[in-house]
Amino acid sequence: MPVTSAARDSIAPLELKNHDLVADIDAPGVIYEKRPARTPDGKVVPGLFNAWITLDNPAQFNSYTTEMVKGTISAFRNASNARDVVAVVFTGAGDKAFCTGGNTKEYAEYYAGNPQEYRQYMRLFNDMVSAILGCDKPVICRVNGMRIGGGQEIGMACDFTVAQDMARFGQAGPKHGSAPIGGATDFLPVMIGCEMAMVSGSLCEPWSAHKAYRFGMITDIVPALKVDGEFVANPLVITDRWLDAYGRIVHGEPKTGAELAAAKEVLKKGAVDLSLLDAKVEELCAKILLTFPDCFTKTIEELRKPKIDAWNANKENSRAWLALNMMTEARAGFRAFNEGTKEDREIDFVALRQALAAGTPWTDDLTESLLPKARAAR
Numbered sequence: 001m002p003v004t005s006a007a008r009d010s011i012a013p014l015e016l017k018n019h020d021l022v023a024d025i026d027a028p029g030v031i032y033e034k035r036p037a038r039t040p041d042g043k044v045v046p047g048l049f050n051a052w053i054t055l056d057n058p059a060q061f062n063s064y065t066t067e068m069v070k071g072t073i074s075a076f077r078n079a080s081n082a083r084d085v086v087a088v089v090f091t092g093a094g095d096k097a098f099c100t101g102g103n104t105k106e107y108a109e110y111y112a113g114n115p116q117e118y119r120q121y122m123r124l125f126n127d128m129v130s131a132i133l134g135c136d137k138p139v140i141c142r143v144n145g146m147r148i149g150g151g152q153e154i155g156m157a158c159d160f161t162v163a164q165d166m167a168r169f170g171q172a173g174p175k176h177g178s179a180p181i182g183g184a185t186d187f188l189p190v191m192i193g194c195e196m197a198m199v200s201g202s203l204c205e206p207w208s209a210h211k212a213y214r215f216g217m218i219t220d221i222v223p224a225l226k227v228d229g230e231f232v233a234n235p236l237v238i239t240d241r242w243l244d245a246y247g248r249i250v251h252g253e254p255k256t257g258a259e260l261a262a263a264k265e266v267l268k269k270g271a272v273d274l275s276l277l278d279a280k281v282e283e284l285c286a287k288i289l290l291t292f293p294d295c296f297t298k299t300i301e302e303l304r305k306p307k308i309d310a311w312n313a314n315k316e317n318s319r320a321w322l323a324l325n326m327m328t329e330a331r332a333g334f335r336a337f338n339e340g341t342k343e344d345r346e347i348d349f350v351a352l353r354q355a356l357a358a359g360t361p362w363t364d365d366l367t368e369s370l371l372p373k374a375r376a377a378r
């Protein structure tokens with residue numbers, strides 16, 4: 001018997017109150033599990049757990065539907081309340097994506113042109129981000145693959161991020177008709193500084209895990225590609241040197257030319273194995289286990305403040321702007337992504353800028369003229 005059990009049994013309430021908002025947190029596309037907590041040497045700790053919240057929509061790169069947003073909020077609330085939970089691990093199913101943000105099919109087919117509906121959706125989205133930032137347990141983002149768009153935003157809301165090194169990180173909104181104001185514009189400047197926040201937030205060029213790690217966007221990375229039984233670093237990016245011939249930092253930048261061709265051959269021979277990712281996540285959970293719970297919680301509450309302050313200052317205005325943007329750019333951009341092909345799924349940006357320069361209003365005709373199918377018909 002643990003030494004504390006007699007004291008515990010004599011003074012703990014006989015019946016514990018339940019503070020969860022909902023009892024049943026089963027939601028389509030979100031898995032909530034309690035996995036046994038382990039000591040640093042791997043021993044299971046009786047009666048203590050880590051809550052795993054998994055976005056489970058791998059066919060659509062774990063993008064979240066409205067129902068999944070609701071499920072995620074409930075899962076975080078329950079994990080937050082669970083007395084026996086030490087840490088929360090937030091992840092995605094499979095090895096392709098952690099999450100690529102809002103579900104573009106739902107955006108294009110339901111919310112496009114429907115700002116009042118999107119306004120209600122954004123209440124849920126904002127509550128999801130706030131549920132992560134307000135979780136009473138430390139939250140670790142286990143990045144099993146791409147973290148893009150709103151996926152990057154809910155990932156950056158987490159306290160720690162451990163990533164497999166083939167994952168990529170960045171925003172998609174300015175290419176697909178949204179602004180990354182679901183957290184990215186709030187979190188990026190405080191996490192990586194204003195200059196690189198500008199680059200990552202606006203240009204929609206995903207960063208490698210090595211680059212995200214270099215800029216302090218994430219806590220740690222582990223190799224995931226196994227070739228001939230050995231783990232190798234992401235072959236698609238430069239990891240064997242720090243500088244180019246002119247002294248510019250190239251570590252984590254994409255390979256090009258012959259180097260890239262050779263990397264693709266390595267990739268073909270390999271298979272993704274996330275066992276090192278899981279070991280790293282368990283290691284972090286075990287470090288958290290061996291701390292005072294309240295002192296740890298107070299510490300993370302304080303350290304979250306720069307992110308929370310920026311988020312709270314902007315989230316309501318962002319919600320209102322995003323709702324109205326569903327009448328104009330989001331309507332065009334998400335339809336283009338949803339209706340286009342993999343090779344052609346963005347609007348004609350030049351034509352849009354030319355039309356707006358000529359004072360053209362946002363009519364249905366303008367929207368239709370920008371879509372890939374209109375370009376194909378020309």
Ligand SMILES: CC(C)(COP(=O)(O)OP(=O)(O)OC[C@H]1O[C@@H](n2cnc3c(N)ncnc32)[C@H](O)[C@@H]1OP(=O)(O)O)[C@@H](O)C(=O)NCCC(=O)NCCSC(=O)C1=CCCCC1=O
Binds near residue numbers: 105151173178337
């Ligand atoms: C760059 C990509 C993430 C990955 O590209 P690629 O590697 O070429 O894979 P794909 O073939 O595109 O994707 C595989 C299948 O997954 C589907 N998919 C991917 N992402 C989504 C998504 N977000 N919603 C629905 N479905 C998705 C894709 O269509 C493929 O399906 P198929 O049936 O064809 O096999 C690229 O996929 C990409 O850019 N995805 C979209 C990213 C995006 O725009 N996300 C939304 C950003 S906006 C956002 O998230 C917001 C959050 C809150 C605030 C407001 C807001 O806008």
